Amino acid sequence: MWLSLVVLVGLYYLVRWYRERQVVSHLQDKYVFITGCDSGFGNLLARQLDMQGMRVLAACLTEEGAKQLRDRTSARLETVTLDVTNTESIAAATQWVKEHVGERGLWGLVNNAGIALPVAPNEWLTKQDFVRVLEVNLLGVIEVTLSLLPLVRKARGRVVNVASILGRLSLSGGGYCISKYGVEAFSDSLRRDLFYFGVKVAIIEPGFFRTNILPLERYSQTLKNQWNQASSEVKETYGEKFLAHYMKTITSLENMCSEDLSLVTNCMEHALTACYPRTRYSAGWDAKLFYIPMSYLPTFLVDAIISWNAPKPEKTL
Template sequence: MWLHLAVLVGLFCLLRWYRERQVVSHLRDKFVFITGCDSGFGSLLARQLDLRGLRVLAGCLTEQGAEQLRSQTSDRLQTVILDVTKPESVAAAAEWVKERVGDRGLWGLVNNAGISAPTAPNEWLTKQDFVKILDVNLLGVIDVTLNVLPLVRKARGRVVNVSSVMGRVALFGGGYCMSKYGVEAFSDSLRRELSYFGVKVVMIEPGYFKTTVTSPKVLSQSLQASWNQASPEIKELYGEKFLANFLNSVDLLETTCCQDLSLVTDCMEHALTACHPRTRYSPGWDAKLIYLPMSYLPSFLVDLMVYWNSPQPAKAL
């Protein structure tokens, strides 16, 4: 029995390996539109796909980011200024993309633009703090996707949405985890709807990687700013020691986070170039060994694990 099971598992792994090695043809004729290309995953992916020969259309928030990216890539790569929180900017960028892809359509859309701050315990935040993140990480993803979806459908292409393992298990307050849960739901529904048209929807769920928007420095500054705006009652409930311990735990991320961004962009590239991409990719050892297993555990066990490793408020019972 065990031998038969081992053979079946081996055959499954071999078949999966073979399918995932098959590459889409005529890559040099295909256009890919990437948001958030000023730095981090977006910038690296744009350069990576440009080297691969694809026609990259890079959305950058600033002219400085666009100029820097153009200086590092070939003449094939083109940039456009894009703020995903502004409908007029998204509509203009979508029209710009349409002019460039023409009748060929858009092979790939990568919704990469995102922010991580403000992040803090929920009671320290205001409604606007939540809105700030949701506007970029969730509503921006939806707006960009809906505007270019006809072009992707025309090419029978791919939509690649950057989520997070924090879209599987919420370990801290603020809009970040909430936005990533939303991206997961949007991607799931979109995948089923677009399957009828030959369009594949893929999610990238990285663990913790150090980028310009997720660095411990940015998170510490966000935490301190949220504490400063909190009411005297909240400060008394939590206490200065809670803040100090929280900041120390954030600083520890510097030694544990992964700095090899190519682990993520390689997954994005595979999602765009493989004939049979996966539905989900989870780059990072912490995603595979810690957070994904946690997401399948009973809630009371996850709560105990989080309590064990979290600072205690001064007025905790």
């Protein structure tokens, strides 16, 4: 019995390995539109796909970021400035993409643009602090996708949405975790909607990586600003020791971040180029071995693990 089970499991992984090695043909003729290419995952993916010979349409927030990317890539890659929180900017970028892809349609859409700050205990934040993050990480993803969907459907292509392990486990206050939970839900519903059109939707769930999305120096200043703007009651309840411990925790986490961004961009590339892409990709050993498995544990156990070394308010009931 056990031998039969081992053989079946072995055959499953062998077939899966073989299927995942099958690559889409004529990649050099396919267009991929990527948001958030100024730095980080988007920048590396744009260069990576350009080296593979694909036709990359890279969206950057600033012209400076676009110029730096063009200087590091071939003449095939083209750039456009895009603010995913601005409807007019999205409409202009959509028209620009239409003019480039023509009747071929858009093979790949990678929703990568994102921000993290402010991150702090929820009680320190205002509604606008949440809205600022949600506008980029969730509403921006939705509007860009809806605008470009007809072109993706025409090519029977791919939509790749960058979520996070923080879309499985909410480890901090603020809009970031909320937005990534939203990306997960939007991607799931989108995948089911587009199944009948031959469009595949993949979700990338990175662990912790060192990118410009959460620069430690800027985060420290932002957290101090949130603390300074908090009410006297909040300051008295949480206390200065909480602030110091919270900062120390974030610093320790930042120091544990992986610098190998290719672990994420390789997942993105596979989602765009494989004949049989996965629905979800966990990127980074921390995601694979710790955070994703932990998301399946009972809630009381997850809460105990997360709060084990977390800072505690000075005044509690």
